[in-house]
Amino acid sequence: MTRLNTMAQLRRVSDRRARREGRRPARRPRAEDRSSGNRLQWAALAASSLPGIAALAALLFTWVSVDQTGEQVRIAERGLVTGRFNAAIGNLASPAVDIRLGGIYGLERLMRDSPDDQPTVVTVLTAYVREHTRGPAGSAAQARLATDIQAAMTVLANRDPSRDGSGDFDLRDVRLRHLGYMGRWDRAHQRVIGINFPEADFSAADLSDADLGDAGLAGAVMAGTTLREATLTGAQLADAVLTDADLARSRLVRADLRRIEAAGAHFEDTYLTRAEMADARLQRASLVRASLPGANLRGADLRQADLRDADFTGADLTGADLTGAKNLSTAGFDGAVLKGARGLPSQQ
Structure with a gap:
């Protein structure tokens, strides 16, 4: 009890001193004051978080845009591959040997640039060789092998067999008399590579x-x-x-x-x-x-x-x-x- 009285007296002395000095007596914070302070703190925290939220939204938007762009690029690339393939196939039907050679080497380049298309290219080239070399023994096939057939066989010989997949490597009953050497000189390893x-x-x-x-x-x-x-x-x-x-x-x-x-x-x-x-x-x-x-x-x-x-x-x-x-x-x-x-x- 004595201690409480002493505390009360000290508070009254402090209040009188504050009034003499023109200051408002100190008071204990009320519940509503604390609530208002909390709201201010949350508002400040939210305001400081706005730049981060904006950056996250921008990052998400960028990721979606990049993914869409990548898909568009892939579609464009497949369209380019399809166009190259169709052009090469068209060249194979030409009566001019130089254009047919262009088609054969176009398919070779496509096979290297797009390994997933190698099975299709192998099937096309072997079919080309079969259709242009089949015939009874002793016929015109006795002559020196045609330039485009030699080129097609060379392209087939120098492919990577591990990428053949389901490619149809069918050369049954073909006439390839006098087939020339199909190996190639590998400058990097200084050796002959092929024939596969x-x-x-x-x-x-x-x-x-x-x-x-x-x-x-x-x-x-x-x-x-x-x-x-x-x-x-x-x-x-x-x-x-x-x-x-x-x-x-x-x-x-x-x-x-x-x-x-x-x-x-x-x-x-x-x-x-x-x-x-x-x-x-x-x-x-x-x-x-x-x-x-x-x-x-x-x-x-x-x-x-x-x-x-x-x-x-x-x-x-x-x-x-x-x-x-x-x-x-x-x-x-x-x-x-x-x-x-x-x-x-x-x-x-």
Whole structure:
């Protein structure tokens, strides 16, 4: 109680002093004053936030505008691609060879600029080659290959196969005699690049005297294909189907022929020096006078093959099966590795 009285006295003294000095006595803030102060604080906070809200709205508007612009650009680009494609297709129908060449190279540029369109371009170019080269053997196809066909094949050979997608790489029954070399010089890596035909279908095609040196033909289907006198030096033919194919007098030096399916194929007078032919299936194949020095034939199936005057000097026939091979006694096996080979005469 004494303390309360003392506080009251001090307050009265303070009020009298304030009146003498002309000041309003201090008073305790009321509830309405505090409410008014809060409103002012919120108003100030809202006012300070306005620039940020405006900036956020501007950013949102800009993002929507950019997205719409990007979509418009994409639509314009697709329209440009479509226009280029249609122009190239129109050029292919021209009677003038230079205009047809322009169409072929236009499709090549389109294929590089728009990888998503490569399957379509591959389908178009292979169809173009088929329609302009099909015909009976011994006809006008015997002549030197037309310039536009050579160009189309070169474009196809130098594409990136990984982008083929569902492209229809169908070259069955085409006539491509004297097909020229399709590799290109890569200045950046100082080497020849191409030729890419993996898993392509060349069934019953005529590739006589074609230059397919170092070609990538792994897994290609070449059943019944004519490759007489063709150059396939260093070619990659692993797992290719060569059933009944004609490779007489062709050059397959250092070629990769592992696991090929070549039953009934013709290799008469063929050069297979140092060729990789491990696990090759050569049943009933004709290797008459074939040259195979240093070839790798480990595990090869040569049952009933005709080996008349074939040269296996230094070849590796470890585990090969020569059961029923014809004219085996005339073949040369000097220095050949015959460990585990089956079907050899006892003196071998």
